[in-house]
Amino acid sequence: MTNLPELPSVMVDDAVRAALQEDLGRAGDITTLATIPANATARVVIASRETGVVSGMPLARSAFAAISPNISFETEIDDGGRVEPGSAVARIEGRARDVLSAERVALNYLGHMSGIATATAQFADKIAHTQAKVVCTRKTTPGLRAFEKYAVRCGGGANHRFGLDDAILIKDNHIAVVGSVVSTIEAARKYIGHLVKIEIEVDTLDQLAEALTAKPDVVLLDNMDAATLKEAVAMVTKINPATKTEASGGIKLDTIAKKAEAGVDYISTGWITHSSPVLDLGLDTIIE
Structure with a gap:
């Protein structure tokens, strides 16, 4: 997959080590230690049980490497790659105790992140015929957050702001306290540096018209139906075509296409990160 971001190794390794410490606790993997001989080896494959998109391979690799540098980890499907039921995602070989002790942490990251990538791809596929981006x-x-947003990229989506500090997003509560749409945008513009974008959320076409007089970088068109979105896009094109449009609120697989066809530039959804189901991946021992 082209233009896929890279996760910094220090970020990956720190997160994985914390997860392993949580899992191994104070005594280690006592089930494996009690039942598996110290000199036993294992050859295993991580395979998908269903159709989806892979994400989280750097964390899975790190989990096995953190337990033992002697574990061999061979990637079969890179992040961003699509899999079918039975597809081999990775092949691992090493001391059995080490492989089994790293298994759950590796699969937890892979399953969760691949679930997000898969959900994102489903949304992106629905609007591939439009200019909109999920x-x-x-x-x-x-x-x-960094891993879940990475997974969104693996699924063909794009990232909104990462936190409260990298972009201005003016919402209804900000406007309510300040008193007006324009005053809120002007206050934000005086505060920020020249590289920071300003986005404002609007609920009605009247609010949109007011906001456009202050020329925000992006308008978030919240909870508008497809017909209203189409009117909003036309208004933006006429008054300030440089402003980008983003639809949000109640975005579902069966409604996203109509909203995208209204002509918006972006469609944001929290569902892909907070509610997407885990992709079912399993680690199977190769028996010869």
């Missing part, structure tokens, strides 16, 4: 939100699992 983007995620800040509705992520605490501590996992």
Whole structure:
């Protein structure tokens, strides 16, 4: 997959080590230690049980490497690759105790992130015939935002802001406190540097018209039906075509296409990160 971002190894390794420490606890993998001979070896394959998109391979690799540098980890499907039931994702070989002790952490990351990538791909496929791009939100699992947003990219989506500090997003509560749409945008513009974008959420066409007089970089068109979105896009094109449009609110697989066909540039959904089901991946021992 082209233009796929890379996860910094220090970020990956720190997260994986914390997860392994949580899992191994104070005494290690006592089931494996009690039942598996110290000199036993294992050859295993991580395989998909269903159709999906892979994400999280760097974390899976790191989990096995953290347990033992002597484990061989061979990738069969790179992040962003699509799999069918029975597809081999990776092949692992090493001391059996080490392989089994790393298994769950590796699969937890792979399953969760691949689930997000798969859900994102389903949404992206629905709107592939339009100019719109699926983007995620800040509705992520605490501590996992960077990985979940990476998974969105693996599924063909794009990232919204990563936190409260990298872009201005003016919402209804900000406007309510300040008193007006234009005043809120002007206050934001005076505060930020020249590289920071300003987006404002609007619920009605009247609010949109007011916001466009202050020329925001992006308008978030919240909870608008497809017909209203089409009117909103036409208004933006006429008044300030440089402003990008983003649809949000109640985005579902059976509604996203009509909203995209209204002509918006982006469609944001929190569902892909906070509610997507895990992709079913399993580790199977190769018996010869």
